[in-house]
Amino acid sequence: MTEVQDRRAAEAPADDFLRFPPDFLWGTATSAYQIEGAVAEDGRTPSIWDTFSHTPGKVNRGDTGDLAVDHYHRWREDVALMKDLGLSAYRFSVAWPRVQPTGRGPAVERGLDFYRALVDELLAAGITPLATLYHWDLPQHLETPSTGGSAAGGGWTVRETAERFGEYASLVAGALGDRVRHWTTLNEPWCSAFLGYGSGVHAPGRTDPGAALRAAHHLNLAHGRGVAALRAALPGTAELSVSLNLHQVRPLTDSPEDQEAVRRIDAVGNRIFLSPVLRGRYDTDLYQDTAHLVDWEQLVRPGDLAAIGAPIDQLGLNYYSPAVVSGSGASRDNCHGSSEHSPWPGSEHVAFHQPPGELTAMNWSIDPTGLRDLLDRIHLERPGLPVIITENGMACEDYVTPEGEVNDRDRIAFVHQHLTAVHRAIEAGVPVAGYFLWSLLDNFEWAYGYAKRFGMVHVDFPTQRRTPKDSAHWYGRACRTGAVPRSLS
Numbered sequence: 305m306t307e308v309q310d311r312r313a314a315e316a317p318a319d320d321f322l323r324f325p326p327d328f329l330w331g332t333a334t335s336a337y338q339i340e341g342a343v344a345e346d347g348r349t350p351s352i353w354d355t356f357s358h359t360p361g362k363v364n365r366g367d368t369g370d371l372a373v374d375h376y377h378r379w380r381e382d383v384a385l386m387k388d389l390g391l392s393a394y395r396f397s398v399a400w401p402r403v404q405p406t407g408r409g410p411a412v413e414r415g416l417d418f419y420r421a422l423v424d425e426l427l428a429a430g431i432t433p434l435a436t437l438y439h440w441d442l443p444q445h446l447e448t449p450s451t452g453g454s455a456a457g458g459g460w461t462v463r464e465t466a467e468r469f470g471e472y473a474s475l476v477a478g479a480l481g482d483r484v485r486h487w488t489t490l491n492e493p494w495c496s497a498f499l500g501y502g503s504g505v506h507a508p509g510r511t512d513p514g515a516a517l518r519a520a521h522h523l524n525l526a527h528g529r530g531v532a533a534l535r536a537a538l539p540g541t542a543e544l545s546v547s548l549n550l551h552q553v554r555p556l557t558d559s560p561e562d563q564e565a566v567r568r569i570d571a572v573g574n575r576i577f578l579s580p581v582l583r584g585r586y587d588t589d590l591y592q593d594t595a596h597l598v599d600w601e602q603l604v605r606p607g608d609l610a611a612i613g614a615p616i617d618q619l620g621l622n623y624y625s626p627a628v629v630s631g632s633g634a635s636r637d638n639c640h641g642s643s644e645h646s647p648w649p650g651s652e653h654v655a656f657h658q659p660p661g662e663l664t665a666m667n668w669s670i671d672p673t674g675l676r677d678l679l680d681r682i683h684l685e686r687p688g689l690p691v692i693i694t695e696n697g698m699a700c701e702d703y704v705t706p707e708g709e710v711n712d713r714d715r716i717a718f719v720h721q722h723l724t725a726v727h728r729a730i731e732a733g734v735p736v737a738g739y740f741l742w743s744l745l746d747n748f749e750w751a752y753g754y755a756k757r758f759g760m761v762h763v764d765f766p767t768q769r770r771t772p773k774d775s776a777h778w779y780g781r782a783c784r785t786g787a788v789p790r791s792l793s
């Protein structure tokens with residue numbers, strides 16, 4: 305028995321608990337740019353997020369990831385925190401510009417050494433690592449190459465970036481494949497494509513719907529190239545996935561217009577990734593909705609769809625909040641940042657509405673039924689394919705009390721409700737293999753900077769002092785026991 309299993313046995317709940325499968329992965333998730341800092345150390349070069357965050361007006365209060373929560377230097381302390389809490393898994397991302405500063409060529413060993421050491425520490429602590437290859441920090445060199453790049457910019461709008469991603473995936477697999485079994489290629493490619501190139505609220509901040517669609521295809525292709533690279537480097541051992549932020553889209557009314565709005569958002573929000581990854585095809589209605597914006601025939605080359613549809617072992621699902629849409633009306637899309645440019649190519653006239661439910665500090669409505677619905681949908685579309693909840697969590701207005709505590713009861717209630725939904729799905733036969741709470745630590749929340757706190761561990765940003773919140777203790781107990789109470793007292 306490992307130390308963690310020992311503690312599980314000792315704390316095994318008596319009754320009135322929802323018990324999860326024994327091999328269920330209980331973890332937290334983070335991403336490199338949001339926590340590491342050390343942006344110019346050991347050969348790392350700027351990513352598109354360094355450039356974007358240093359551009360005046362792009363990020364709240366001008367915050368950047370330069371220091372973030374200094375995880376690059378405090379990783380031992382952070383792993384020790386996870387161990388103390390009894391977590392059994394940890395999802396982190398690898399920073400591409402640490403490994404390949406120009407996005408091409410040989411790896412920088414110092415960059416890889418950081419992740420080797422991190423993974424070794426996790427394994428020694430009995431924590432299963434799950435590595436994400438890409439969580440939005442594209443090397444700036446691939447967005448605007450100093451030589452040979454097109455003036456309009458490259459990045460994910462050009463096919464070349466997908467090919468480079470395949471090479472990068474091989475390098476990381478070669479370095480970490482002996483230690484890491486669980487891999488996810490991309491995190492939320494919808495955000496990379498449509499917030500990065502469509503609405504412009506994320507790096508690189510472009511606002512061209514055609515570019516966003518090209519980016520989506522090239523991200524899909526990158527996933528395919530990544531899967532091929534990981535399979536080649538790690539035959540028979542790796543478990544591969546991609547993490548999608550699927551949108552649970554509901555109509556405002558039963559009217560045909562509102563049903564049509566759901567169809568459109570589902571096409572460009574979900575099926576643009578689900579269909580090629582799970583079925584090796586794009587859907588006809590997506591082509592039709594966006595034909596005026598992109599030449600799909602030229603974009604999708606022979607062999608692309610077969611590469612993208614190569615089998616995966618799990619699907620990563622990131623879920624926060626559902627969406628309510630109508631065919632017309634005034635739009636209020638709280639979830640995707642404010643911009644005069646729509647992140648929904650071909651669906652610009654669709655209006656978003658505030659869904660019912662209490663709100664998080666992001667103004668996102670709380671509704672665990674959206675998670676359950678998405679799990680059921682995936683199960684219906686691909687019965688038997690295990691799903692890992694690779695992100696779920698909430699931002700709260702957290703603060704440390706004079707007693708040195710952070711009493712985040714709302715977060716505990718949120719996680720409890722969502723784990724309950726997951727448990728019900730498992731009971732109904734959906735193979736959910738794990739749950740990763742977003743996030744381990746308060747961190748750089750993209751365009752919101754440090755103003756939003758998602759961590760189960762509070763970080764006092766000026767001192768970098770870590771304080772586990774009440775939710776960390778609650779979640780730690782769930783991880784150690786493999787169970788949550790049926791109801792919260």
Ligand code: IFM
Pocket residue numbers: 335338492622695742749750758
């Ligand atoms: O912080 C992000 C994360 O990087 C991607 N998924 C959503 C989280 C909360 O906004």
